[in-house]
Structures are given as C-alpha cells and as structure tokens.
Amino acid sequence: MSHKPWINLPIREGKHSRQAHCDLPDNTYERELGREGFYGPVSHMHHQHPPTGWVSFEGPLSPHAFDLNQLPSTVDSPWGAPVILKNAETNIRLWTIAKSMSHLVRNSDGDELLFLHEGQGDFYCDYGHFPIVEGDYIVIPRGTAWRIDTASSLKLLMIENRNGSYRFPDKGFAGYNAFYDPATLDHPRINSTFKQQQDENTWEIHIKRLDAITKLTYPFNPLDAVGWHGTNTVVRLNWRDIRPLISHRYHLPPSVHTTFVGQGFVVCTFCPRPIESDPNALKVPFFHNNDDYDEVIFYHKGNFFSRDHIDVGMVTFHPCGFPHGPHPKALKKSQENPATFTDEVAVMIDTRHPLTVTEAAHTVEVKEYVHSWKSPEGATS
Structure with missing residues (x-):
C-alpha cells in the first residue's frame, strides 16, 4: 500500500513532448x-x-x-565564522582557519557537516584521528569533541543539522552501493598520530548550546581515548569517491x-x-x-x-x-x-x-x- 498523499494522474494537454526533458516541441x-x-x-x-x-x-x-571569497572569516573557532544562511534546522557558514586550533569544540545543538574547500590538515576527535584533504566531507555527530591541526590556511563550508542526525539517502532500485559505496567512508583511528597528541597540558573545550558558548578547562587533553566500539562516530567521504x-x-x-x-x-x-x-x-x-x-x-x-x-x-x-x-x-x-x-x-x-x-x-x-x-x-x- 502506498502512503503517498498525492494523486498521480498523468494528463496531456496541447502541444507537449512525449517525455520530460527530451524531444521538446520546436521553439519551446x-x-x-x-x-x-x-x-x-x-x-x-x-x-x-x-x-x-x-x-x-x-x-x-x-x-x-x-562571493564568499570576500568574507573576513579567518577565526580560530568555527562558532566565530559568519553564518550566511539559516533557518530553524540549519546554519550555513564558511570558516577560514589560518592555523591549528588552540582548543577543542563540541556542538550540542546538532550534527556538523564540514566540506573542505581548500587546504589539508589533521582532524582529531573523541574517536581518533585521520588526515583531511581538499574535497573531503566530514560528518561530525552531535556531542563530539574535535579540533583541526594545519600548517596552512583552510576553508571549510559548514552545514549544521540542528534537529537530527545525518543519514544516507534512499538509493531505491539503484541499490546500496550506488552513487557512493558506504565502504568508501573512513572513520577516525586510534593510531600513533592520535596517541602522540595526548598530553597533560591545559586544554579547553568550547561547547555550543543554544548558540551560546560554554568553556570547560581540563588539566589534560580530553582526547585521551584508548579505544571504543559502537555505531556512532565521525565519518569522512571525498567527492572523488562519488560515482x-x-x-x-x-x-x-x-x-x-x-x-x-x-x-x-x-x-x-x-x-x-x-x-x-x-x-x-x-x-x-x-x-x-x-x-x-x-x-x-x-x-x-x-x-x-x-x-x-x-x-x-x-x-x-x-x-x-x-x-x-x-x-x-x-x-x-x-x-x-x-x-x-x-x-x-x-x-x-x-x-x-x-x-x-x-x-x-x-x-x-x-x-x-x-x-x-x-x-x-x-x-x-
């Protein structure tokens, strides 16, 4: 049984093509x-x-x-980047970061989707580490602490999902592996690079909730996990893996x-x-x-x-x-x-x-x- 609320009733009237987007009538x-x-x-x-x-x-x-190239958006925190477009469900930002972040951030308003427009660096979060390069999407679940290290300037498009989690699209009859195979998604690793950044220095986490910032100070690096298991994590996809x-x-x-x-x-x-x-x-x-x-x-x-x-x-x-x-x-x-x-x-x-x-x-x-x-x-x- 179909649950769609509309009536599908194809009607033809006047001069028209046989199919959409093909064989259009002359001069139309x-x-x-x-x-x-x-x-x-x-x-x-x-x-x-x-x-x-x-x-x-x-x-x-x-x-x-x-022209977002003209935005004066070079700031240490993603929450300081200007919002370009917004509604109750999303904020869209362009964030330029000139150097490695000096603190961690955590979004408690929603999931974050980063698209790396320019540059490369290293992404660290509760779940581990992976390198990031131009063209990467990084999906960050709500409540994840993270930071970026970089030796050069980065530009990132940020798309906040304020009222839900990011999900796969319904690929229908094209199948599970169509468009991009979920096997191409990478997750952070608790590797030697991640372990080397763990220290006993003072670190802050800047938590955004209801668009206000709370700062938590720790006498150690909170990214100190030695392992984890489960289904909630950061994932990365590069557009070059999309077919x-x-x-x-x-x-x-x-x-x-x-x-x-x-x-x-x-x-x-x-x-x-x-x-x-x-x-x-x-x-x-x-x-x-x-x-x-x-x-x-x-x-x-x-x-x-x-x-x-x-x-x-x-x-x-x-x-x-x-x-x-x-x-x-x-x-x-x-x-x-x-x-x-x-x-x-x-x-x-x-x-x-x-x-x-x-x-x-x-x-x-x-x-x-x-x-x-x-x-x-x-x-x-």
Missing part, C-alpha cells in the same frame, strides 16, 4: 513544476518564451549570489546526487560526469520552480556549465517559488555546440523551510545576479 522552453524537491507530483509546461525572461524584478522573492548516476539520453534531476540527508534538508554533490549525448535530450538543468524547497549551491571547483559569471568560492541562493534554470549563454551553447563532459564540483543544500539571508551574506552579495538571466529569448547573456 520546458519548465518543471514539481513538488517535494523532485520526489513528488510533477508537470512540465512548454512555453513560447524562457521562464526567466523577465525585464524587471521587484519584491523579496529574489535570487541571490554571494554519479548518469544517463546518456535523459538529464537526471538533482535528487539523484543526494549525498546526505539532514532534518528538513538534503545535501547533494555535483561531480564531473559525461553530458547527455542523445541529440534530443536536454544537456543543462531544466527550468523549474522547486516549489517546496529553497535551493543553495556552493561552487567548489571546475567550470559551472549552467551558470555565467559564477566563480569558485561563490554561493547562489534561489528561494522557493522563484523560476530558475540555465543562464542564457549556457542554454544557447547547449543547443548549438554542446560540451561532452562537465568538470564542475558543487555542493547543493535544499531546505524544506525558508532560509534567511544574514547581514554577513549581504555584505558580499553580487547585486547584479538577479539580472543575469535578462536577454531576448535566451540568446545572449
């Missing part, structure tokens, strides 16, 4: 109207003009782009790239992959509204094939209900001279409840982003 632009973040009921409109072909924009439902689901005849929705599931949001990873080769299949993300979720994308590296004037280290934010899709030059290129491969790496966060843009984000906002779709019929940028 497809727009997807979907529910529940690509998992629910969905319809596909065929328009005579680009759904993003506005000539003016007024009101609060505006797309945003932020994205692809189809040469159909542009798959972002949901197939779901990497972790939080409470009220999902985290997806866009990795290098072949572009659809079927001549009648869409080769860039389709126009859509995403009518139940806010959409955030952090651009890590590569050439972002559906975007124009977006660079590494930037973030875009498309609020729920805002129609968006490929920028005009990207759409035109995909139709006239499509690429065969995309080398982009990006992290997407889709939230079920609305996000608030903070003052810190407004200070690095790219004001002209809202106008970046303006062009006659999607011909030029």
Whole structure:
C-alpha cells in the first residue's frame, strides 16, 4: 500500500513532448513544476518564451549570489565564522582557519557537516584521528569533541543539522552501493598520530548550546581515548569517491546526487560526469520552480556549465517559488555546440523551510545576479 498523499494522474494537454526533458516541441522552453524537491507530483509546461525572461524584478522573492571569497572569516573557532544562511534546522557558514586550533569544540545543538574547500590538515576527535584533504566531507555527530591541526590556511563550508542526525539517502532500485559505496567512508583511528597528541597540558573545550558558548578547562587533553566500539562516530567521504548516476539520453534531476540527508534538508554533490549525448535530450538543468524547497549551491571547483559569471568560492541562493534554470549563454551553447563532459564540483543544500539571508551574506552579495538571466529569448547573456 502506498502512503503517498498525492494523486498521480498523468494528463496531456496541447502541444507537449512525449517525455520530460527530451524531444521538446520546436521553439519551446520546458519548465518543471514539481513538488517535494523532485520526489513528488510533477508537470512540465512548454512555453513560447524562457521562464526567466523577465525585464524587471521587484519584491523579496529574489535570487541571490554571494562571493564568499570576500568574507573576513579567518577565526580560530568555527562558532566565530559568519553564518550566511539559516533557518530553524540549519546554519550555513564558511570558516577560514589560518592555523591549528588552540582548543577543542563540541556542538550540542546538532550534527556538523564540514566540506573542505581548500587546504589539508589533521582532524582529531573523541574517536581518533585521520588526515583531511581538499574535497573531503566530514560528518561530525552531535556531542563530539574535535579540533583541526594545519600548517596552512583552510576553508571549510559548514552545514549544521540542528534537529537530527545525518543519514544516507534512499538509493531505491539503484541499490546500496550506488552513487557512493558506504565502504568508501573512513572513520577516525586510534593510531600513533592520535596517541602522540595526548598530553597533560591545559586544554579547553568550547561547547555550543543554544548558540551560546560554554568553556570547560581540563588539566589534560580530553582526547585521551584508548579505544571504543559502537555505531556512532565521525565519518569522512571525498567527492572523488562519488560515482554519479548518469544517463546518456535523459538529464537526471538533482535528487539523484543526494549525498546526505539532514532534518528538513538534503545535501547533494555535483561531480564531473559525461553530458547527455542523445541529440534530443536536454544537456543543462531544466527550468523549474522547486516549489517546496529553497535551493543553495556552493561552487567548489571546475567550470559551472549552467551558470555565467559564477566563480569558485561563490554561493547562489534561489528561494522557493522563484523560476530558475540555465543562464542564457549556457542554454544557447547547449543547443548549438554542446560540451561532452562537465568538470564542475558543487555542493547543493535544499531546505524544506525558508532560509534567511544574514547581514554577513549581504555584505558580499553580487547585486547584479538577479539580472543575469535578462536577454531576448535566451540568446545572449
């Protein structure tokens, strides 16, 4: 018995394609109207003009782009890094650390997901040690004490899961090992490197609870475990171990790239992959509204094939209900001279409840982003 609350009743009306994202009627632009973040009921409109072909924009439902490279965020503590976007279920930060942390931290508000955008170092926590490198995700369960040692500057995207634990996505008929095999997840080790950092010096743990900081001082290093067993631990995944689901005849929705599931949001990873080769299949993300979720994308590296004037280290934010899709030059290129491969790496966060843009984000906002779709019929940028 299905427990889905919606009625699935496919209807065809007027001039339409036989399937979504393929064989579009001549001189039309497809727009997807979907529910529940690509998992629910969905319809596909065929328009005579680009759904993003506005000539003016007024009101609060505006797309945003932020250049996080301009943030003055070099601080010793992750809790000192500026929050960029937030709601009751998540805080999204960019944290730059210039040197090894001088204290431990513990989040008692939720799980933490770190994505290492730049640099390398060593991660120490209650459970042990592992090295970290650019492109690593580090999932830190609530209540874990941790710190990072580094000989150079690091930049980390931080995604807090305030009301639940991070979970695997439902991989459905693709199977347990699809997208990324859980066997690729690494856990901290009680190795010689971990044991060597254990000492009898004074250490502090900074505990965040209800966004206030409490400092505990110990006359020894609290990371003094000699062993452990159980199922609750830190894990690490690098984007290079992700093998994205692809189809040469159909542009798959972002949901197939779901990497972790939080409470009220999902985290997806866009990795290098072949572009659809079927001549009648869409080769860039389709126009859509995403009518139940806010959409955030952090651009890590590569050439972002559906975007124009977006660079590494930037973030875009498309609020729920805002129609968006490929920028005009990207759409035109995909139709006239499509690429065969995309080398982009990006992290997407889709939230079920609305996000608030903070003052810190407004200070690095790219004001002209809202106008970046303006062009006659999607011909030029």
